[in-house]
Every structure is written in structure tokens, then in C-alpha cells.
Amino acid sequence: MTMIINETLRLYGPSHGLPRTVAREGQLGKFILPADIDILSLNIGPHRDPHLWGDDVHLFKPERFAEGIAKATNYTAAAFFPFGLGPRSCVAMTLATIETKIALSMILQRYTITISPTYVHSPIAIITIQPQHGIQIILEPLHSC
Numbered sequence: 001m002t003m004i005i006n007e008t009l010r011l012y013g014p015s016h017g018l019p020r021t022v023a024r025e026g027q028l029g030k031f032i033l034p035a036d037i038d039i040l041s042l043n044i045g046p047h048r049d050p051h052l053w054g055d056d057v058h059l060f061k062p063e064r065f066a067e068g069i070a071k072a073t074n075y076t077a078a079a080f081f082p083f084g085l086g087p088r089s090c091v092a093m094t095l096a097t098i099e100t101k102i103a104l105s106m107i108l109q110r111y112t113i114t115i116s117p118t119y120v121h122s123p124i125a126i127i128t129i130q131p132q133h134g135i136q137i138i139l140e141p142l143h144s145c
């Protein structure tokens with residue numbers, strides 16, 4: 001389940017970028033950043049970079065994470081940051097991951113989930129990444145009451 005959550009966060013994590021204000025002039029790679037400008041560091045760049053993830057970068061392949069995040073990213077710390085990086089990264093990273101596992105486990109113990117034929121894959125960024133037309137799924141009970 002950890003692999004599935006990581007792959008979901010890689011492609012469709014709710015946060016798609018980290019806004020930052022440059023406190024003082026500095027250099028970032030080949031760019032000189034003047035003080036007091038706002039920048040947005042989009043994680044869609046590294047999360048979908050074929051040089052980091054391979055030619056199948058756009059495919060949903062949880063098995064990329066079979067041997068952990070470090071191995072999946074070829075030990076590139078900034079290749080995968082759905083919860084941010086550094087001192088202001090998400091304080092609830094562990095909580096959010098455990099909550100997700102509990103919710104999924106409760107659903108999967110009771111239902112099978114099939115994506116509806118009416119579902120149209122169209123993620124959109126409106127503050128967070130979200131499915132533009134919702135996610136239509138079919139739940140079938142595993143046990144009769």
C-alpha cells in the first residue's frame with residue numbers, strides 16, 4: 001500500500017508546488033535570484049522527469065517504489081517531495097500517510113472498487129491537484145449483510 005500511495009503522490013499529489021519568497025539575493029543553479037521575489041517550485045518537474053524516472057514516467061507504476069523512495073529516485077533527494085522539503089515540510093506527513101492506509105484498508109475490507117466507465121481522467125490544479133469532474137467509482141460489497 002505504501003508503494004501505491006507514493007506513486008499516487010508522485011503523479012497526483014495534492015500539492016503541486018511550494019511557494020517561496022527569496023529573502024536575499026542568491027544563486028539557484030544557473031539563475032541569479034534577486035531578493036524579495038516570489039517563486040513557485042513546481043514538483044511536477046522532478047516528479048515527471050524521464051531522466052529521473054525513466055521513459056515510463058507518466059505511467060502509474062507503484063512497483064517503482066518496491067525498494068523504497070531512495071532507490072526509486074536513484075538517491076536524488078529532491079526528485080520526490082510531495083510533502084515538501086526542508087524545515088517547513090509537512091508536519092503531518094506520517095499522520096496523513098497512516099490516515100490514508102486506515103481509510104483504504106477499511107474500504108478494501110468491505111468493497112471491491114472499479115472505476116466507472118463514465119470517469120474522465122482530467123486532473124486540474126485549483127489550489128490543490130484534484131479531479132476536474134470528480135471520480136466516479138463502483139463499489140461492490142465483498143460480503144452480503
Ligand code: HEM
Pocket residue numbers: 013014015018019082083084085086087088089090091092093095096097
Ligand atoms: C496527503 C496529504 C498531505 C500532503 C501531500 C501535504 C503536503 C504538504 C506540503 C507540500 C506542505 C508545504 C511544505 C513546504 O512548504 O515545504 C505542507 C505543509 C503543512 N502541512 Fe501538509 N500535507 C498533507 C496532509 C496534512 C495534514 C492531514 C495536516 C494536518 C493534520 C497537514 C499539516 C500541515 C502543516 C501544519 C503544514 C505547514 C508546516 C510548516 O509551515 O512548518 N498536512 N503539507
